[in-house]
Amino acid sequence: MPVPLAPYPTPPVSYSLPPPANGAQSQLVCSGCRNLLLYPVGATSVCCAVCNAVTTVPPPGTEMAQLVCGGCHTLLMYIRGATSVQCSCCHTVNLAMEANQVAHVNCGNCRMLLMYQYGARSVKCAVCNFVTSVGVSFTKYN
Numbered sequence: 001m002p003v004p005l006a007p008y009p010t011p012p013v014s015y016s017l018p019p020p021a022n023g024a025q026s027q028l029v030c031s032g033c034r035n036l037l038l039y040p041v042g043a044t045s046v047c048c049a050v051c052n053a054v055t056t057v058p059p060p061g062t063e064m065a066q067l068v069c070g071g072c073h074t075l076l077m078y079i080r081g082a083t084s085v086q087c088s089c090c091h092t093v094n095l096a097m098e099a100n101q102v103a104h105v106n107c108g109n110c111r112m113l114l115m116y117q118y119g120a121r122s123v124k125c126a127v128c129n130f131v132t133s134v135g136v137s138f139t140k141y142n
Contacts, residue, residue: 029077031055031088070094108132 024041032053039046039057047054058064063080071092078085078096085094095117102115105123109130116123116134124131 026057028055028057029075034074034089065096067094067096103134105132105134 025038026041027036027038028046029035030037030046030048030051030053032048032051032055035048035050037046037048037055043057045054045056058079064077065080065082066075066077067085068074069076069087069090069092071087071094072090074087074089076085076087076094082096085096086092087094097117101118103118104113104115106112107114107125107128107130109132110125110128112125112127114123114125114132120134122131122133
């Protein structure tokens, strides 16, 4: 049975599961309203006190990662190793790349730090729309 929890401190609530003896808690993002929820370790799902959405707790030992949605800029949490993540707010499908699959370059116009996939020849800045060439090395001959 889900544990009713709020995304902010509230008076003590009665748990349908007994809280762990050591009081250990973990956190996850509500699948409905995106609030941060605290829950007792050992719970299998959490019911948000704000929107009543039930969010499944990942199995113990599951490594999580985060990315910012390219559509609405919401912080998304996902299980590490996923190749794509769909935003529950705007439904944009975001590519989830490991750190060794991406590189960074400053925009050639506004100097904004841009991230791109290895192997790309250019990257378009979302701020000023300038297209910066990458991965091309020029050799200067005297």
